[in-house]
Amino acid sequence: MFARTLYKEKEILKLLKDPESQDLGFRQLVLAYQQRLYWHIRKMVIDHDDTDDLLQEVFIKVWKNIDKFREDSNLFTWMYKIATNECLNFLKRNKNQFKVSMEDSNGALYNKLDSSPYISGTAVQMKLQKALLKLPDKQRLVFNMKYFDDMKYEEISKITETSVGSLKASYHLAVKKIEEYIKLD
Amino acid sequence: MKLEDLNKDNVFKVPDDYFENFPDRMQERIREIKPDRKVRVIRMRTLINIAAAVAVLVVALIGLTRINKETASVDQLLSEISTEELVNYLIDSELSTDEFLENLDMSIIASSEEPITDEFMPSESLDEETIDELLDEYEIELELL
Numbered sequence: 001m002f003a004r005t006l007y008k009e010k011e012i013l014k015l016l017k018d019p020e021s022q023d024l025g026f027r028q029l030v031l032a033y034q035q036r037l038y039w040h041i042r043k044m045v046i047d048h049d050d051t052d053d054l055l056q057e058v059f060i061k062v063w064k065n066i067d068k069f070r071e072d073s074n075l076f077t078w079m080y081k082i083a084t085n086e087c088l089n090f091l092k093r094n095k096n097q098f099k100v101s102m103e104d105s106n107g108a109l110y111n112k113l114d115s116s117p118y119i120s121g122t123a124v125q126m127k128l129q130k131a132l133l134k135l136p137d138k139q140r141l142v143f144n145m146k147y148f149d150d151m152k153y154e155e156i157s158k159i160t161e162t163s164v165g166s167l168k169a170s171y172h173l174a175v176k177k178i179e180e181y182i183k184l185d
Numbered sequence: 186m187k188l189e190d191l192n193k194d195n196v197f198k199v200p201d202d203y204f205e206n207f208p209d210r211m212q213e214r215i216r217e218i219k220p221d222r223k224v225r226v227i228r229m230r231t232l233i234n235i236a237a238a239v240a241v242l243v244v245a246l247i248g249l250t251r252i253n254k255e256t257a258s259v260d261q262l263l264s265e266i267s268t269e270e271l272v273n274y275l276i277d278s279e280l281s282t283d284e285f286l287e288n289l290d291m292s293i294i295a296s297s298e299e300p301i302t303d304e305f306m307p308s309e310s311l312d313e314e315t316i317d318e319l320l321d322e323y324e325i326e327l328e329l330l
Contacts, residue, residue: 026215030208038204042197052203059211060218121196128191148193175188 009075016066030059033076037083043144044087044137046112046119054090058083080159084141091137106133131181135174142167143174 012032015025037058042051061082069078094108110133113119113126121129132140142160145151146167153164160167 023212023215027208027212030211034207034211035204038199039195039197046197048197048199055207056211056214060214063215063218118198118200119196120198121194124191125194125196128188129196147188179188 013066013069013071013075026059026063029062033079034059036076037079040080040083040144040149041087043148044141045090046109047116048118050090054083054086058086061086074158077155077158084159087141088137106137109133127182128178131178134181135177139170139174142170143178146171147175 009032012025012028015021015028018025034055038051038055041054041058042048045051045054058079062079069075110130113129113133132143135143138160142156142162145156145159146153153167156162156167157164162170
């Protein structure tokens with residue numbers, strides 16, 4: 001069986017590129033990044049089962065496209081980008097499927113916050129989660145990465161392919177909207 | 186209430202052992218995908234075989250077209266020779282009348298648009314005596330006709 005040791009990014013890539021060690025490389029890749037990617041997706045799609053499906057899709061895409069990965073870029077940034085795209089596409093698909101209006105676009109996610117298993121928090125924490133769902137998906141994404149994951153704007157910029165200036169503006173606007181919502185409620 | 190006053194504790198939970206089991210589940214998914222890669226290789230080989238077969242067919246077709254062209258040119262040359270010249274050639278050749286008749290494709294004569302009115306096939310009706318003479322001359326027995 002494979003060792004549980006966590007490998008470094010370069011070692012994982014080396015293992016992945018050699019057909020003889022691909023399986024070990026892939027396992028190490030999953031072990032190293034599954035949690036961070038899971039929480040990134042989960043905060044966006046709320047439901048555990050949806051997150052589980054998307055996380056698998058992300059790793060499959062990574063597996064299928066590892067040959068296209070440029071070694072001068074960061075593996076985790078690349079994977080984060082794939083996960084982000086998967087989330088946004090999933091949310092878009094759901095909205096088209098249920099034909100909900102833009103104002104109530106995250107209504108289904110709002111219901112999931114109340115009904116899905118594996119969610120528990122204080123009243124204030126739940127209020128914050130509901131406030132987040134009032135934001136457009138891309139703004140919510142930026143807020144999550146900055147507020148919860150404590151990522152640098154430069155890092156978020158690489159993942160979202162948005163300028164640092166736009167990201168700062170988006171984040172401050174999101175904070176303002178959320179604080180207003182919490183005050184009103 | 187300010188956002189900075191809130192604690193950032195995660196409200197989302199995962200089922201027990203989820204992260205412990207996920208790598209095994211993922212490995213399983215990848216195993217399902219792997220045969221795809223083999224299929225792709227086989228398909229690639231099949232494509233190469235098809236390409237080779239097509240190439241052989243193309244070469245064969247080019248060859249056949251050339252042969253047809255050559256055949257057509259022989260037919261063309263023959264059509265330029267008059268019936269009289271052909272008959273004279275056949276009289277001079279060692280081919281006997283029986284052999285000639287045996288090898289003659291009667292359908293060609295039947296479908297020929299050219300009226301057969303030369304001295305060997307007179308258009309006016311022949312009396313029985315003349316026919317007998319002709320048959321004797323060409324040594325053809327009546328039952329053969």
